[in-house]
Amino acid sequence: xxxxxxxxxxxxxxxxxxxxxxxxxxxxxxxxxxxxxxxxxxxxxxxxxxxxxxxxxxxxxxxxxxxxxxxxxxxxxxxxxxxxxxxxxxxxxxxxxxxxxxxxxxxxxxxxxxxxxxxxxxxxxxxxxxxxxxxxxxxxxxxxxxxxxxxxxxxxxxxxxxxxxxxxxxxxxxxxxxxxxxxxxxxxxxxxxxxxxxxxxxxxxxxxxxxxxxxxxxxxxxxxxxxxxxxxxxxxxxxxxxxxxxxxxxxxxxxxxxxxxxxxxxxxxxxxxxxxxxxxxxxxxxxxxxxxxxxxxxxxxxxxxxxxxxxxxxxxxxxxxxxxxxxxxxxxxxxxxxxxxxxxxxxxxxxxxxxxxxxxxxxxxxxxxxxxxxxxxxxxxxxxxxxxxxxxxx
Ligand code: NAD
Ligand code: MG
Numbered sequence: 001x002x003x004x005x006x007x008x009x010x011x012x013x014x015x016x017x018x019x020x021x022x023x024x025x026x027x028x029x030x031x032x033x034x035x036x037x038x039x040x041x042x043x044x045x046x047x048x049x050x051x052x053x054x055x056x057x058x059x060x061x062x063x064x065x066x067x068x069x070x071x072x073x074x075x076x077x078x079x080x081x082x083x084x085x086x087x088x089x090x091x092x093x094x095x096x097x098x099x100x101x102x103x104x105x106x107x108x109x110x111x112x113x114x115x116x117x118x119x120x121x122x123x124x125x126x127x128x129x130x131x132x133x134x135x136x137x138x139x140x141x142x143x144x145x146x147x148x149x150x151x152x153x154x155x156x157x158x159x160x161x162x163x164x165x166x167x168x169x170x171x172x173x174x175x176x177x178x179x180x181x182x183x184x185x186x187x188x189x190x191x192x193x194x195x196x197x198x199x200x201x202x203x204x205x206x207x208x209x210x211x212x213x214x215x216x217x218x219x220x221x222x223x224x225x226x227x228x229x230x231x232x233x234x235x236x237x238x239x240x241x242x243x244x245x246x247x248x249x250x251x252x253x254x255x256x257x258x259x260x261x262x263x264x265x266x267x268x269x270x271x272x273x274x275x276x277x278x279x280x281x282x283x284x285x286x287x288x289x290x291x292x293x294x295x296x297x298x299x300x301x302x303x304x305x306x307x308x309x310x311x312x313x314x315x316x317x318x319x320x321x322x323x324x325x326x327x328x329x330x331x332x333x334x335x336x337x338x339x340x341x342x343x344x345x346x347x348x349x350x351x352x353x354x355x356x357x358x359x360x361x362x363x364x365x366x367x368x369x370x371x372x373x374x375x376x377x378x379x380x381x382x383x384x385x386x387x388x389x390x391x392x393x394x
Contacts, residue, residue: 003031003092007085007108008099010037010044012204013122013148016266017097018047020273023282027052034088036100036108039063045070055079057088059104086111095273097148098123101206102329103322103376106130110369113143120272122148122265124223125329128313129322130372131226132365146272147227151220153268154246154259155228162251169250170230172220173240174299175200177212180241187303190342192335200243200263206332213345214299215328218310222321225314232314237307239297244286262286305346309353320353320362322372323379327352330383339391348390352383 004021008014014037021030032051037044038059048056048071055077058067064080071078079088082104089096089111096112097120098105105123110130112119114137121127126134138145147153151172159167178197179187195212196205203211210216217237224235248258261267262284270281301308306328313320331348334340340348356362356379366372 001029001031002094003033004095004097005032005034005088005091005093005112006047006097006099007034007036007089007105007112008097008101008123009035009047010040011099011101012202012207013099013265013269014097016264017099017120017269017273018051020266020270020281022050024273024279026050033091033093036085036088041066041070048076049074052076054091055088057084059085082107090115093117095120097269098126099148101125101204103129103325106134106372107369110134110137113137113145114141116141116143118144118146118272118275120146120148120269122269124149124152124219125325127226128219128222128325129376130366130369131222131321132367133369133372135226136367145227146275147223148265148268148272149220149223150261150263150265150268151247152223152227153271154261155224155249157271158247158249158257158259159228162249162257164228166252167230167234167249168252169234169236170224170228171236171238171248171250172217172224173243173245173247174214174217174237175211175243176239176241176297176299177214179212179303180239182303184303187343188341192338195335195342199241201265203265205336209332209335210328213306213342214304215306215332215345215349217299217304218306219325219328221307221310222313222324226321232311235314237299239299241295242291242293244291244294260286305350309346309349312353316357316362317366318363319366319371319375320357322366322375323353323356323362324349326376326379327383327386330380330387334387334390339387344390348383348386351386352379355382 032053036057057079067078089108092115098109106126195209243263250256264283327349331345
């Protein structure tokens, strides 16, 4: 029987993973080791009961008693806190979903890789923050890292059986989000409630806002570079409002392989769950005649500066990815809290990167966890100051 763990079980990716595991037979077909969540204790407990998990962990120390109460009499172990989540990754499982949001997913992912097996990586922030460390850890311990982000799963699938040397270009698609056709003036007044409403995908709050600002696509550019090793000039972004094509890979003979599918993350999760086979995944089947048209347009760098910032990070590498992601997380917190306007997020990230680059601290390679975590911490502090000085200005 295959053993599994789901980190970030109560989130959007976690729920889709849980759905596939339950449809695939639940506890009769999979032995569940660990499930983790944060504030939604009732849902975490319900999932742990349904899958008869060995352990359930909440990220919040103050919720340990609530989790214990919810799982009383089940024999399921309970734990709380960031260290307990990382410790849960030390319980070996054949297949682990990395579905936590933010840099908080990095350490649990690294710890899971140390046991071999497969890490299905939805948590793009860990590749952006510490790509070389993550890839080296997987190689050292013979673990398999599979992309779950829809674009990266699409590229991965388009590369099956191909010679990577024959790849000329990789194109990842972006829906353009809810503000694709907003004017610059309209963009000044965007609220968090508007930004969270994604036209095609149903996702967690943070990634939805990142999609609206194209910071999500910026993270994905860096993710493409780190995961597949293509050079920055080989990687392109095209706006495709229907979100039907997820990525395209162009080869030296001029041919292009495109990956199409419905906007349902269960396809990419299911691909990673059944890999290297193809399983039966209950997503909607595409009706091309009904779709009729697929549109494409170039992204606008003026309204979506995150893409330009990502290009700098792809060139600099080193610890600039850790700084970029951390600054973005703080800027996003500021926007959600009403302390920063929508376009202020990119400015906070840019200010943070240029301050840290003047200190020459971005060039260090992202190969040691201490260096990565120190940069993550420093960039959060620098970005928080930038948010504060923004507030002082307005
Ligand atoms: P979400 O907000 O819906 O869920 C996040 C999960 O992480 C929850 O289980 C939450 O309890 C947990 N969590 C939050 N903060 C935590 C912390 N500090 N420590 C430990 N656990 C914490 O997010 P999501 O949309 O499911 O996204 C999860 C990851 O997958 C992100 O990295 C996102 O970029 C990536 N991703 C998501 C989608 C999607 O369709 N939702 C698509 C591609 C990639
Ligand atoms: Mg994506």
